[in-house]
Every structure is written in C-alpha cells, then in structure tokens.
Amino acid sequence: MSAVDTSCIMDYDDWSPNYGNLPMEIILHIFRFLNHSDLQAAGATCSRWREALFVGEFNRNILVHFVKVCLSDRLAPAKFFLKCQRPYRTFCLEEVTFGQAQELLTQIGKTATEIIFDNADMGDKQFYAFMRQLTHLESLTVTRCSPLFMSGSFLDGSGDFAGSFANIRHLSLKHNQYLSDAILLRLTSLIKGIETLDMSGCHIAYHNAIHRRFYPNDSLAAHPSESILTFKFLARVANLHRNYLKELNLSHTMISGPALQSLTSVENTDGGLLLQRLRLTGCRQLNTSGVKSFLLTQPNLVLLDLADTLCVNDDCVAAIVDSLPKLKTLNVAGCGGITNAGAKLLGNLKHLQSLNISRCDGITTDGLTQGIARTNNSVLKYLYMSHLIVCEESIKCIAHNCPELRILNVGHCVNGVTDTSVQCIIEHLRWLRELSLEDCFRVTDAALTGINISKLEMKNSTNPSTGLLENFHPTNPSSLHERENLRSSISPQSMKISLRSKAEEEIVRDANRKRALFAVYELNQIDDHMIDGFSIQQLKGLRSLNLKGCNKITDVSLKYGLKFIELQRLYLSNCQQITLLGMETLVLNCPSIEEIDLSDCYNINDKTIQLLTAKLSRLRALHISGCSQLTDHSLDAILVNCKCLQTLSIYRCRRMYTDIEDRLADLSTLRHLNMDNAGSLDNVEFFRLKKRLDY
Template sequence: MELPYEILVYLFKYLPKSDRKAASEVCRSWYLAANDNYFLKKKVAIFCKAALNDDPCSPLMIFENSPIIYSNYLFSEVEISNKLNAFWDKQGENMMSLTLRNCDICERVFVYMLQNCLNLETLTIERCKEIFMSGRLLEGKTEGLSNICFDKLKFLSLPGNQYLTDALMNRFINAAPTLEELNLSGCSLQFHIGLVKKFYSQGSNIFQNPSESVLTFHFVLQCIIARAKNIKKLFFSKTLIDGAALKSLSEVENLKLQGLEVHSCDQLTNTGILALTTHQTMLKELDIGLCTRVTDQSLVFICQNLINLEYLNIQRCRAVTDLGICELKKLKKLKVLNISQCELITKNGLENGICATENNILEELDIHSLNIDQTAVIMLSENLPRLRSLDISYCFNAVTDTSIQVIFKNQLLLQTLKISHCDKVSDAGLTGMGKVDVQNNDEGPIMSNYSVNSQHHKIHLGSRAEEEIVRDARRKHDVMLMCEKLSKDTYTGFSLARLKSLQELDISGCNRITDVSLTYAFKFKELITLNLSRCQQITHDGIEYLVKNCPSIEYFNLIDCYNLKDEAVVNIVIGLKRLQHLELRGCNQLTDKTLEAIQAHCKKLKIVDIQGCRNITSELACSISSFIPTLHTVLMSKPGPYITQGVKDRSPAPTFLPALLRKLRLH
C-alpha cells in the first residue's frame, strides 16, 4: 500500500537531512516527497570542480531538465561560459540564492546571469577577481542594466574581492533597494582619512562620482547611512576596521543592527566596543573573535548593555580574564558561546559566569584550549544540561576518564562532541568500564582502576615511553575483559553510546583509544562526521564493528592511523554507503587494494586523501576518478626527489614516537 504524498512529506519532516536524502532514492514517490517545497527552501544545488557545458550529460543540464525546481545554487571552482545561457533563461527566474566562489567567469556572462535572476534574495560573489578587475561591471546602458533592480535582494555578500571599488559598490547598492545584510569581509577596505581627501573633495556628493580606484570605509558608511532603516547585519571580518570606524558606524541614526561580525580585526579597540554596546542595544549576534585588543572592559560593556545577545564569539581574545567572564551571567538569552583559546580564563571565571546558576538556555559551547582542570569540565556538565554542541579539545588536564563520564551522564542531547588531542582519555572512559563493582549503586563518574601508579611493582628496565606502551596494553586488556564480562545492565559507568543523537564526533589525537572503544562504545545511527586521525592503536578489527554500528557516516578522517591495512578500508567502503569524504593520509600500510575497493564500492565519494600512502601507485590514483562520477578531488603526494620508482621513501613512525610526542606536547 502506497502512502499518500502528504503523509510522506509529514513523515520526512522528522528525518535528518542525510536520511531524507537516502529515502529519496527508494522510489519516485519518495523522491518527490523528499523534494517538496517545504524542504527545497533549504536545499542547495552544489557544482564543485565540475565540467559545465551544454552537453546533455552535463550536471547542469540534468538540473535544467529536472522536474524539481531548485531555488538555491552554489558554483565553486568551475568555469561558467556563455554556453550555459540557456540554463539561466530557464532557471533564472526561480533562483532565490546564488553563490559564485572562486569561479572563472567573464563580465558579459555574469551580467547575462543577473538579467535572468531578478528574484534573488541572496547573492554571494567570493574571490571572483575577473568580474571586478576592469572596474566596468554594471556600468552603462550598453549592458542593459541601467534600470535593473533586485527588489527582493536581502543579503549581498562580496568577501575576498580585492578589486572591489567605491564605484562598483555603488552600482550593487543601487540595484538592491531593500538590502538588509552586507558582507565585505576580507576586502581591501581603506580606512585612512587621507585617501578620502584624495579622492573626494570636501562638501562634494560622493554618490555622483564614486572612486573607481579604491574601496573606502567612508563611502560604505555613507551607503549604510542612506539605508540605515533596512540594514540588519554587517560583516567586516579580516579588515582594518578600528575603534574610531566602529564608533562612527554605531552612531548612525536609525541604524538598529541585529548582527555584527568583525572577526580577526586586530585594530579594533575597547572604544569601538563601548560605542557599539551603547548605541546598538538590539544586537543578537556578535563576533569579535581574534580581536587581540579586546579586554575585560569590552566584555563588561557587552554583558551590561546587550541583554538580547544570543550569539557571542570572543575566541582568542587573550586579554580577557575571569573578571570579564564573570559578567556572562547577565546574558540571560545567550545560546551560543565561544571563549576558546583565552589563556587567562580559569575555573573560577566559569563558575561565577555561565555556571553561576543552572543554565537551561546555552546550547553550544566552545572552550577548546583553555587552561582548566577536570573539576571545571564536571562543573560545566552539571550546570549546562541543554548543550547540543561541546568543544573541549586541547584541554589536556581537563578531559579525563572521570570528566568524560560526567558528560556522558548529563549531556544526552549532544549532537556535536569534540575532544581532540585529549590524551588522558582511554577506553575505560569511553566504554564506562572503568570499574567492576555491580554491588555499588553510586551514580557518580567511574574512573579506570588501572591508574598511572601501576599495580605491577616490578622494576621496568626499558625507557619511559616503552613503559607507557606496556601500561596501555595492560589497560586495554583489562577493559576488554570487563566489556566481555559485563552487559549494560550490570555496570555503573556511562558509555559514549548513551549520546544517541550524536552527529559529529572528533577524538583525533586520543592515542589511548583502541579497538575496544570502537567495538563497545560506538553505536550511533545518526553519526555523520567522525574524526579518528592519529588514533594509532585502532586496527581493522575495531573498524569492522564501527562500520556496522555507525552506518550513516559521510565524512571519515583516519589520517596517520599507521596500523590500518587494506582490510579496514574494504570494511569502510562496503559498509558506509553514504561515504563522501575519506582521509587516509599517512596510512602507509595501504596498497592498491584500497583504491580497488574504493573504485568498486564507493558510489557517492567526492574527496579522497591518500597522501603519504607509499604503497599506492600514482597511476591508479590518477585513474580512479574516471570510475566514480561523483569524485572531484584526489589528494596524493607530489613527485619529488624522495620518490623512487613511484614509491615514497618514508619509513614507518617508531612505535615509541606517539607516546613521546604526548609527553613533550609537540603534536
């Protein structure tokens, strides 16, 4: 019995994107339901490094002849010529979003595209220098654009375009009367007042004769003043915007910003932040990450005045201390917080800030590379029960078997977890098998009873690194015995497998993780992204179980997993039907059998990285793309003086090296 179309659409609303995409391949009725207008609003047709022409088999022609009308298109690193004009004639009026990223396209073709895409709501042109190089784009009546108007355009994004000028900016702004968001990140925006005096005489109307040589903040500011009532979000990341410029922007009459991004702006000072928080009190999103001159004073202003803030990023604002972090408790609506790489923040600041009371609002927290201990992580876990994303990577002393167990107990809603390079985490923590005590009903965190002070009191005559290898082997053996002996109902630990909603997991560099964890702790039906790079103890035995229990993986990172052999990759490509991105760099035991398995079983693979795989022949690597239609990128080692007869002369890493690197903190 076939379900009605409306019922299928209703059911598909409960499926994540990957599952819905897989369901659309079952039959035609499911395909149509999965591409209902409800879902198409967020779907993007992506053309990356593809050959676009008027051939009937061209990817673009397939979309042109499809019964499904897509509204959002992204072109990345492709050539767009006049041979595709028929596509814009047919599909242009239906386009709501268009992104051109690093594309090879001339002015004439670009103008033709715009003439047919008048219903755009979002237009992004990123690093397309050929379009702007002449400075004549959208200039005159000869192009038929003198009266062109994008009445529905809300978001104009022109990042990374070094040839953008005031004149070009003026033409784009004039064509978008209802513009609400403007992105000029990474552009050569000039702030020096001397340039303004050079190109514009005092008292002149800059809109009548805008400069065709430079892009000045003064001109952009005048454009914002003229559209102040409509502008909601601005993006000036990676520019030289300073405190004075931000102050003049903040004081624009009738401007009520909801979002501002000034990421990586080294010239930004507390003066600008003070003016911003004084005049733009409606801000909901603020990104001042990597602004090195931001201090506690700025954070005090932000927390006192921006009470509606929902997103805050102060990544690597190294002058921020506990004094500023304590003020975060005033932001009652904050949902996303990034305070990573702020070296002066300690547990006290977190305790008096976001953990002052139980916080049921915060959903995403990034604290990677903070100098905290495991009690801080435990405190965060107990006070932030609604977290959906948590990044505690590089918190070397904070992420242990004990603290990770508390996370598995409390953060059951997590969809993203990153604990990269936290080398104190072992199988005991991930499996929850740290202690065999079925009589104890204590629900507290469980720590492996195999401590650093080993129970074996024999004098070890080897090196310290070799002693650690022996200790890891004994710990692995103990945990394996526990896992085989006990079931879920007979131990008091908390396994990683409790996080049923996990979609992204990064445990790269956690070298104490072995096949035991992959076998007993990895059971995620919705896991899409998995990073196991530099987990050098895993083998094909653990990969076999992992693939069976995590069938939805699309991105798989196995860089520098030296112990993996061809059998592991065979299991991966056979079991992971949705695999799109596979990184095998540095897995130097792999041979041509790996590529043969990829060629035979991967139907959706887009990117594969086999750099440093010395036993894989370059000829086979170069030819594999012809057998996999979706594959557009194969990364392999370049020929060099160290290549002998097609084989890279690279010796396997010594067995003691990973442990030694952990000791010296050199990874």
C-alpha cells in the same frame, strides 16, 4: 480429500505494514525530524516518499552545488540538470567555467532566489547574461571573483538587467580585490533595500590620508573613485540602507575604532545604523573604546562575533552584558584579554544560546563555575571552550548545570577532560549532537564504555588463572611483609632491564590494556556491578564525535561503545590502537558515517579500507594520511566502492601513487584531493586530471 480454496488464504506479505501508502501528512511529519542525508535516503525508497521530498519546506533547504566543472548545455552535469523538473531555489557555482549554457541559465532563472559565485571564471558579459535570467533573486554572493571587477567598468551602463537587482536583500562581496567606490555605488543603487551586507576580507581603505588623496575636495558624492574602495563611501552606502540593514560583516578588514564609531553618527543621518547581527572577526585595528562606544548604540544585537580581536577585554565584556540584553550568540574566541572577571559576567546574559570562548587563555575554572555554569542554565545550547586551562570540576559543573547543550567542544582541555568528567558529560548531556574531545589524551576506553577498571582488577586477583589484567595498573604491595615476599619470589633470571623509552612503554601498556579488556569481554567476565558508569551509546542523537589524539582509545570503544544510528562525522586520527577488529563492528553500528578521519593510525591496513568503503555507503570524505601500511589495493577499493566520495586525503601514503591520474579519472564525484606530490603535476596535466575527475 476436499480441495482447499486458496483464494481465501492471505499472503504473509500482506501482514507487514505498507509504509509507502502512509498519508502524506504523516510522511511530512517524519521528514521534519531528518537531516539532509537522511531525507535524500528516505526519498529514494519509493515514489510517494520522493514526492514528499519535493514539498516546499524541504526543497528550500537544498543547495545545488556545481564544483570544478564546465557548465555547458551539451555536457554533464548541466545536460542532466536540464532534464530535472524539480524546482530548486539555491545554487552555488564554485570554480566553474562557462560554455554555451543559455538553456541552463534559463532553467536556473525560473526558480532561483539565491545564487553564489565562488571563484567562478567569468567576465562581466557572462555575469550580465546570468542576471538577465534571475528575475526572482533575493540573495547574491560574489566571492573571490576579482577578475570580474578588474576592468573597473563593472555595471557601467546596466541596461536591461537592472531590474534583476531590485529585490535583492542579502548582498555579499567578500574576499574580492579591485572593488571600488564606483562599482559599489552602481551595484547598491540598483537595490531597493539591503538587509545583509558582507564585505569581509575586502581591501577597504580606512585612513583619512588615503581618503584625502583620492577625494582632495571632498567630492565623495559627485565623483566616486574607480581606483579604491574607501570606508567613508561604504559607510555612506550603509547609511542609505539604514532602514533595512540588519546584518553587517566587516571581518578581516583594517577597520579601526573611530571608523566603527562613525557608523552610528554618519552625517546627514538621524541616528546611524541599528543592527541585529555584527561580525568583526580578526579586526586587529579596533580599540577598546571604539568597541564599547559602538555597542552602547546597538541594543537590538542578537549576534556578535569578535573572534581574534585583540582589543576585547573584561571592559568590553562588561559593555556587552550591560548594553546587549537580547544577545543570543557571542563569539570571543582568541580574545586573550578576557579573564575570569569578564567570564563571570557572561552568566548575566539571560538569552545567550551560543558561546565561543576557545583560546581565551585568561579564563580558568572559576570563570566558568561562577559564570555560565553558576546556576542551572537551560538556555545555553552551544558551547565552544577548547584550549582552556581548566580542571575536572569545571567540566563536571558545566555538565550538571547546562543540561540542554547540543554542541560541546572541550578539545585540548587536557587537564579537565578525564574519564570521570567524560562520564559526567554522558550522564547529564543526553541531547548532545556534537562532542569534541580532541587531544584529550587522558581519556581511556573506560570513559566511553563505563567499565570500572578497578573492579576488574579485583576480580582478576580472586581468579589468578585468568591472568588478564596483570599487564597494566600493577597493585603496589601495601605491607613490608608483602614486599619481602615479592623480592624473594623474583629470581635473577626474571629481572630484566627495559630499554624502551617512556613513550614506547606507554604504547605497550595501552596495548596490554586493550588485550586484557577484550579478553574480559569475550569471556563474559563483566558483571553488572562492574559497569557502574555510563556508556556513550546513551547519547542517542550524536552526529559528530571528535577523538583526535586520544591515543588511549582502542578497539574496545569501537566495538562495545560506539553505536550511533545518526553519527555522520567521526575523527580518530592519531588513535594508534585502532585496528580492523574495531572497524568491523563500527561500520555495522554506525551506518550513517559520511566523514571519517583515520590519519596516522598506523594499524590501518588494506583490509580495513576495503571494509570501510564497502559498508559505509554514504561516505563523502575519507582522510587516511600517514597510514603507511596502505597500498594500491586500498585505492582500488575506494574507486570500486565509493559512489559519492568528494574528499580524499592521502598525504604520506607513499605506496598508493601508481598511475594516479588514470585511477582517479574514474572517480567522477571526487572534488578535493589532498596528496603530497600534487604540486609536481604541471598545469596542463593537473587541469586535465581535474577535468577527468569531475565528469
């Protein structure tokens, strides 16, 4: 027998494609279709794909976020960051304290173009030391850092770090107390041209009487006050940068109508501001005439946010439509003065891509069907319309005429969101990325699976031996003869009076429906003609699904409906029919889930949490408040399996609080813990717990 030359035999592994050796151009092209989480997972596959992740266009979108840590060159995470050779551009320092961090500041300063200080514990000297290193800074955000400005001497004698402010184009000082005219002047005078100015939530004095008190001789320019921040001085700063300023945010301030109008006619100017983006959320002192007059002077606006501004009515909407032909984003949520007359005008905004009309009580079905959904609208991509009193026809009309929608929020539209309207959404809106059906309690499994319940009942009536669907949707006798036969067939022993409440009867009916549908599925009794609808699986790119309060949704939808590779956020709170049975399939069909809400799902037990934490490797936020069956075993599963969990909500889980400090100290990634007795921990103990939680 002759010997075989094994050197010529090809190994079976050589037949499979080697994706690690793909050309870099192809890898980069693939990466352009991935979100941040998928990019990080792809970059961990091999060194070549990791190298592709360092390319500038992907690196620019990465935020380095330090939360609730002490930044010191000798402590984690700073000492690990110092070993990183990858250049990052955006940094956020949230609720951090500073130790000896000179090397860290130098490392950040080499590449940083954007820095965010959010409630950071630092004084002016630490801020100056940071700014000396940030020589390439283009965006500066200082949020909730009131102690930094408390002394009033902030930037008084800026010295050798003044050049760090020169190239800043985006400045945000939102939600800060103790800002003054003098501080604002010192800061803005160091900047050549401000394109974005955010002063939302700041204490700004708008009343003329207050202004006269601090400037009795109108000495605004000569001696800016170190005690108060006035609107006239803010307007003066905005005027100085009017050739650059494109975005202004004065949300949650006391700005009035005359003050807003004054921005367009500040003294010593040629024409006032000409903005592209304006945010005035929650400005309750505005009036209709002031808003209308200002909008007439802003033809270049592409974004307008007037949410929760009480003066906005149909006249304002008419001014928006007539004066802002380039508008792409409009937020009028909570503006109760808008009626159908104003909503109908919104259909005339030809470039509108994002619209938020949530909580506009005056808008009903006619305002939608004769407005944005009057004709085919292929421009609108984001629609938020929660808490509206609309009917089923309006939802169907939107689904038919707005086929390019990426985000649709119809939460709390209890009359309009039914199985039929949800089926219409699934049929026509195939590009949806986010769908919210929160508290739409009329939605059942049929809406998400496409099964025709009535045809199942008809088949069951022809095969009574199965006995699957007799527990719900009973068929009423149609003739007098049938009623007589029904009465004669009921014996006195079988006549029982139910003592359940209406809510309890509904729960029992839902449970019976769930068991019947499961039995039909498992026995393969569903034919093609019974599935005459559309399964939600057809929304292939869905990333967020909100089913909070949809208490008719059961394990049937989880097992036979939800199958999304890209799904990242799933909200199922108050879905009482959800159990381990549905979760077993969900974790296999939706492996990319990062946030899941199972609050008040009382059938969730320890085995369910063990399954979720073991299978969902990307889990970052877990909400299980009110799940009364959970014990310390669930907490153990979270600690063992969750490697990147950042948020944990365990309100009303009264059996999970054994040695909580010692247990949670091992969960190094945890940043937000929501529980009932957090306030009972004294300050020293809670601070020590936070330290141990962080690193």
